[in-house]
Amino acid sequence: MxxxxxxxxxxxxxxxxxxxxxxxxxxxxxxxxxxxxxxxxxxxxxxxxxxxxxxxxxxxxxxxxxxxxxxxxxxxxxxxxxxxxxxxxxxxxxxxxxxxxxxxxxxxxxxxxxxxxxxxxxxxxxxxxxxxxxxxxxxxxxxxxxxxxxxxxxxxxxxxxxxxxxxxxxxxxxxxxxxxxxxxxxxxxxxxxxxxxxxxxxxxxxxxxRGLADCEIELYGPDQDIHSGSFGGAVPNPATAAARLVAALHDDHARVAVPGFYDGIVELTDRERALFAELPFDETEWLRTATSYATHGEAGHTTLERIWARPTAEVNGIGGGYQGPGGKTIIPSSAMLKLSFRLVAGQDPDHVEKAVRAWVADQLPDGIRHTITFGAATRPxxxxxxxxxxxxxxxxxxxxxxxxxxxxxxxxxxxxxxxxxxxxxxxxxxxxxxxxxxxxxxxxxxxxxxxxxxxxxxxxxxxxxxxxxxxxx
Amino acid sequence: MxxxxxxxxxxxxxxxxxxxxxxxxxxxxxxxxxxxxxxxxxxxxxxxxxxxxxxxxxxxxxxxxxxxxxxxxxxxxxxxxxxxxxxxxxxxxxxxxxxxxxxxxxxxxxxxxxxxxxxxxxxxxxxxxxxxxxxxxxxxxxxxxxxxxxxxxxxxxxxxxxxxxxxxxxxxxxxxxxxxxxxxxxxxxxxxxxxxxxxxxxxxxxxxxRGLADCEIELYGPDQDIHSGSFGGAVPNPATAAARLVAALHDDHARVAVPGFYDGIVELTDRERALFAELPFDETEWLRTATSYATHGEAGHTTLERIWARPTAEVNGIGGGYQGPGGKTIIPSSAMLKLSFRLVAGQDPDHVEKAVRAWVADQLPDGIRHTITFGAATRPxxxxxxxxxxxxxxxxxxxxxxxxxxxxxxxxxxxxxxxxxxxxxxxxxxxxxxxxxxxxxxxxxxxxxxxxxxxxxxxxxxxxxxxxxxxxx
CATH class of the missing domain: 3.40.630.10 (Zn peptidases)
Incomplete structure (x- = not known):
């Protein structure tokens, strides 16, 4: 060629x-x-x-x-x-x-x-x-x-x-x-x-x-950090809510579980899959480059397909409560998430944003308020x-x-x-x-x-x- | 009296x-x-x-x-x-x-x-x-x-x-x-x-x-923060692993899902439940004190029972990846959790620690390493x-x-x-x-x-x- x-x-x-x-x-x-x-x-x-x-x-x-x-x-x-x-x-x-x-x-x-x-x-x-x-x-x-x-x-x-x-x-x-x-x-x-x-x-x-859509989600529980002895077990914890959102992002097949996320995507052709498969891919070497200890991703796809041609949802940052030395027995007042979504041909960032907003609102328990802010998207x-x-x-x-x-x-x-x-x-x-x-x-x-x-x-x-x-x- | x-x-x-x-x-x-x-x-x-x-x-x-x-x-x-x-x-x-x-x-x-x-x-x-x-x-x-x-x-x-x-x-x-x-x-x-x-x-x-057992869990993924475009969707993310641990802490009835956690607990007597129920409890006022917007807790128990006589698992802190201004499209190298468990009469902190350690090790996906450190426990x-x-x-x-x-x-x-x-x-x-x-x-x-x-x-x-x-x- x-x-x-x-x-x-x-x-x-x-x-x-x-x-x-x-x-x-x-x-x-x-x-x-x-x-x-x-x-x-x-x-x-x-x-x-x-x-x-x-x-x-x-x-x-x-x-x-x-x-x-x-x-x-x-x-x-x-x-x-x-x-x-x-x-x-x-x-x-x-x-x-x-x-x-x-x-x-x-x-x-x-x-x-x-x-x-x-x-x-x-x-x-x-x-x-x-x-x-x-x-x-x-x-x-x-x-x-x-x-x-x-x-x-x-x-x-x-x-x-x-x-x-x-x-x-x-x-x-x-x-x-x-x-x-x-x-x-x-x-x-x-x-x-x-x-x-x-x-x-x-x-x-x-x-x-791939394209990119990213957002920051702030989750608010009590108006201030509160004592986990006095109130623990009886009010919603925003750090738990943040974690449960992240856990719900993927299904058991590591597919993104946000309804509508995959709408419109252009699937790989057989020729493209073959071209990917012909490359001298050494998974051990790739893991060394990634400095990662295992592969993990969407079922039914190779690692190359996952990183090049499949959309993803990743947590880039999570934070909430006390992160300093020692312990602090609180229910934190707030927690935050930075999520990013890699998009492939056929996905529309505006549609993905709408889907994620609806999904987040639907997931959160009573008593947890939230804001969600999307950055400017990059198209695939x-x-x-x-x-x-x-x-x-x-x-x-x-x-x-x-x-x-x-x-x-x-x-x-x-x-x-x-x-x-x-x-x-x-x-x-x-x-x-x-x-x-x-x-x-x-x-x-x-x-x-x-x-x-x-x-x-x-x-x-x-x-x-x-x-x-x-x-x- | x-x-x-x-x-x-x-x-x-x-x-x-x-x-x-x-x-x-x-x-x-x-x-x-x-x-x-x-x-x-x-x-x-x-x-x-x-x-x-x-x-x-x-x-x-x-x-x-x-x-x-x-x-x-x-x-x-x-x-x-x-x-x-x-x-x-x-x-x-x-x-x-x-x-x-x-x-x-x-x-x-x-x-x-x-x-x-x-x-x-x-x-x-x-x-x-x-x-x-x-x-x-x-x-x-x-x-x-x-x-x-x-x-x-x-x-x-x-x-x-x-x-x-x-x-x-x-x-x-x-x-x-x-x-x-x-x-x-x-x-x-x-x-x-x-x-x-x-x-x-x-x-x-x-x-x-109540008694208290608490721990800090460090989760390690790639050896360094890595690019979520180059590697996203194909390696395990320690922030996701941290979140999935937290999400798995409770079942759908808000009961702690760590096997063995409830072993040996002394259940409330009818007289104690009656004494609790006689107190002039105003949930709206209690929520105002908690500065919380809803109650949330173990099914089958009142709020007073939940905070006084039921054991809990709470996230006091969670952190991982980029938490600064703007975005950073990484898969973070590590994440951490601070968890605390309130214990009630009959629960043994040493037994709870063993149960939590076994459960954490069992939950984590391949490629995520961890350390878990317990503080000194307080008995109920x-x-x-x-x-x-x-x-x-x-x-x-x-x-x-x-x-x-x-x-x-x-x-x-x-x-x-x-x-x-x-x-x-x-x-x-x-x-x-x-x-x-x-x-x-x-x-x-x-x-x-x-x-x-x-x-x-x-x-x-x-x-x-x-x-x-x-x-x-």
Whole structure:
């Protein structure tokens, strides 16, 4: 399905020499960006998220993008850049990524400061190294390598970049932003660089992402913490109510038990199940990467199907009552839950939200009041396996990795589906991260050789896309 | 069952005049004690718990106790005092209370600093005002009023006091302490002043307390927080496991579902159920005191039976994953539960611990590891309704309150049963706190007029006990 690179390919030599020459400066620049703690979920880092946008904008100008703008939103700013091709008939490609990162603190289990990048054994460790600063940043050297390869002064495609600042907070203003700037963002295809590959040895192209709906539920019992001796056994306990909600989320087959949750989902085809099954999946190794001690999930599905193509409900946080040292014999006044739901093609986040709200209200006992707040949802996204632009991505990756590229999906979520909806353009995924990179976890890292393969793949991609675009003249 | 006071009773006039005269100094002293934040559960307050013991010891010396000692333990110290009667044949009574308090912070919902006592509308607000410093302290003025009433220079009973410093931490060293000092603590009866009454209008004597077993359970899933997109739906989530444990604690009839939990319990007699049912119980008012919006508990039992005479399982705290602002799409690495079990007569805490440990191990799914740690248990305690010393307490209370005294039980727990076991003495309860006092809650208070009724009741009690003691010469 993808073309294996010819070792004698002089283009490959040219690109690799160019990358070698600029590698040190590229990595120094990336490290400088990673030092900015652009945590969008934490209000105290709002200033850092803005600094991160400005830093990237300056770097894109240096790269050569003639138009670079920082776009404010009611939350964190996005960065937009355009580098038009000198061929007016060239297709337009919009690259998407994000410059905000997950929360991180040394105390969470990091071996080193999460915002002080260090290289150890060919790996660059820092929050955002893989998710997503590293994968945004390979496009800067990538487009320069493309020009070096082709001898062009402008890219072979009209190249646009949109790098948002709220992805890790569920992209609450992203849909509005892209609707407002729909004309300037117009593209024939979207390239999302916010996903990963199967492994170092099995490079892959992702064809879809799960969506995400999340909510916070506050449960209220007595107006204050009350004595569990005086009142215990005779009034409803909100921590118990929270726990019973979570326990009721799944049935005995680990299927989500919220009525209506599965409405409309697109089931896997036999071909997709076969493609998944062909991948060299080693469950022991996968568990090691997950740092988990067992698999557990929906009956009737493999682990790969569960993480890529089945919707889920997970508890991301639960809290209530006394969590300090020693004991405190109370019935707590309140408890809270953070739940998130991964969605697959065919599921509508609005429908899921309605179903969850109705289900929660129905589950709670008398005397437990509640509020439920949903974040902005991210829609699921799926690209057809036979799309010509997807084949260009697979060819460019194949040249960089010198092997056949296989297909995966991504269990995580991104605003790719919003871009697909608003811009009416197919979404392609180009990512070089691997599962052990530790997204959202302590000691996040990116493999330096893979990061440079990302640079290399983009160096080939723009020419391939321009050449093979269905409407190419 | 108790004698109503004669309004013309000159003893009553004498005692009340004495109390009026010393009331201001008594309250000033109590306020000084309440300012010491003797929170035994919080290591940073260890020094304050020691200060509290020393403060009380000094005050008991001023009161006239010829022997006052601070007894160290491996945790917080207790205070022991003796005032022998000049009648060598008098019975010996040991008064029990505690000088440590529950954790409290202004931010928990206190209207004023919990360790800066204030009087508003006849109520003294402070952590420990009712539980238990106020109720220990009424014995100081009480014994002086007893001497004033009788013209004696020593009490009519050999009076001992033991005021421990770890009750709010489950009295981990109390059993060992009283076993070591068994000879010096020897008594014919124990008077526990660490309970409450039905209400201001319905003074009561408590005949028993529930016991307490508590544990903390840590549940471990992946070795670190992992991305809920990459791994969600395919590995066990320890927060889900914690919630499912809590949900499984009770069956559909709100009975505790841990096998063996109810083994050996002494069921209520028809007379006890009738005495409970005769009390002027107003469920709406009780819910207001509980600040709860509904009742909820074991099927087939009234609310009073549930809180006084039925064992319970409650979640005091639950935590796991991300509880900060915004979202974090993780499967958490760990979760924890603090559970407590109230026990009734006939239940053995060791048996309950074994049952809970076996049940937890049996409930958890593959891939979730756990630890479970039990605190020191408190045994349940029950005094026969027809015990002569219990009748003395009811008479003394009846004179102070000028009405018939009724009988209750106490849902809370204290080390009374250990005293009963080790000293082989009946346990009586003398408390003036009422349900709205807010034990363990924000804005804990004591009603000043009830506090002084406590003083008055003890002024009558020692003479009545000496006179009516079964072995009195």
């Amino acid at each position: 993808s073309k294996t690179a010819d070792p004698a390919d002089s283009a490959v030599s040219t690109v690799r020499a160019y990358i070698d020459e600029h590698r040190a400066a590229f990595l120094d620049d990336l490290a400088a960006w990673l030092r900015i703690p652009s945590v969008s979920a934490q209000p105290e880092h709002a200033h850092d998220v803005r600094r991160s946008a400005e830093w990237l904008a300056a770097r894109l100008e240096e790269t050569g993008f003639p138009t670079v703008e920082v776009w404010p939103t009611p939350g964190a700013p996005a960065v937009f850049a355009v580098w038009p091709s000198d061929d007016p008939h060239a297709p337009t490609v919009l690259v998407y990524g994000h410059h905000d990162v997950q929360p991180a603190a040394r105390a969470d289990g990091w071996d080193t400061d999460p915002f002080e990048p260090v290289v150890r054994e060919g790996r660059l460790y820092a929050r955002g190294a893989a998710d997503d600063k590293g994968q945004v940043f390979f496009h800067t050297l990538g487009v320069r390598a493309h020009l070096a390869l082709t001898g062009r002064t402008t890219p072979a495609v009209h190249l646009k970049l949109l790098v948002e600042g709220e992805e890790e907070s569920g992209s609450p203003h992203f849909r509005d932003l892209i609707e407002r700037h729909r004309d300037r963002l117009a593209a024939d295809a979207v390239v999302v660089s916010d996903t990963g590959m199967w492994s170092k040895d099995t490079p892959t192209v992702c064809t879809g992402m 996204c799926l690209t057809p396996l036979d799309h010509p632009a997807l084949r260009s991505v697979a060819r460019a990756m194949g040249r960089a990795f010198e092997q056949e590229i296989r297909y995966t999906r991504e269990g995580g979520s991104g605003p790719a589906a919003d871009l697909q909806d608003v811009l009416d353009a197919p979404v392609l995924f180009l990512g070089i991260s691997i599962p052990s990179d530790g997204w959202h976890a302590p000691n996040e890292k990116v493999e330096l050789d893979l990061l440079l393969k990302g640079v290399e793949a983009t160096a080939y991609l723009w020419g391939d896309l321009a050449e093979h675009w269905p409407d190419a003249h | 108790s004698k109503t006071a004669d309004p013309a009773d000159s003893a009553v006039s004498t005692v009340r005049a004495y109390i009026d005269e010393h009331r201001a100094a008594f309250l000033d002293d109590l306020a000084a004690w309440l300012r010491i934040p003797s929170v035994s559960a919080q290591p940073e307050h260890a020094h304050d718990v020691r200060r509290s013991a020393e403060w009380l010891a000094a005050r008991l010396e001023e009161t006239g106790f010829p022997t006052v000692e601070v007894w160290p333990t491996p945790g917080a110290p207790a205070v022991f005092a003796v005032w022998p009667s000049d009648d060598p044949h008098a019975p010996t009574v040991l008064v029990y209370g505690h000088h440590d308090v529950q954790p409290a912070a202004r931010a928990d919902g206190w209207d004023t600093d919990p360790f800066e006592p204030v009087v508003r509308e006849g109520r003294l607000y402070a952590r420990g005002a009712a539980d238990d410093k106020g109720q220990v302290f009424f014995h100081t003025l009480g014994v002086r009023a007893h001497l004033a009433l009788t013209g004696r220079t020593t009490p009519a009973v050999h009076l001992k006091l033991l005021v421990e410093g770890e009750e709010e931490s489950g009295s981990p060293h109390f059993r060992d302490l009283i076993e070591r000092h068994r000879d010096r603590l020897a008594a014919d009866a124990v008077v526990v002043s660490d309970t409450g009454m039905w209400s201001k209008d319905t003074p009561t004597v408590c005949t028993g307390m 305690c029950l005094t026969p309704l027809d015990h002569p010393a219990l009748r003395s307490v009811a008479r003394a209370m009846g004179r102070a309150f000028e009405q018939e005294i009724r009988y209750t039980r106490e849902g809370g727990s204290g080390p009374a049963a250990d005293l009963q076991d080790v000293l082989d003495a009946p346990v009586l309860f003398l408390g003036i706190s009422i349900p709205s006092d807010g034990w363990h809650a924000p804005n804990e208070k004591v009603e000043l007029d009830l506090l002084l009724k406590g003083v008055e009741a003890t002024a009558y009690l020692w003479g009545d006990l000496a006179e009516h003691w079964p072995d009195a010469h």
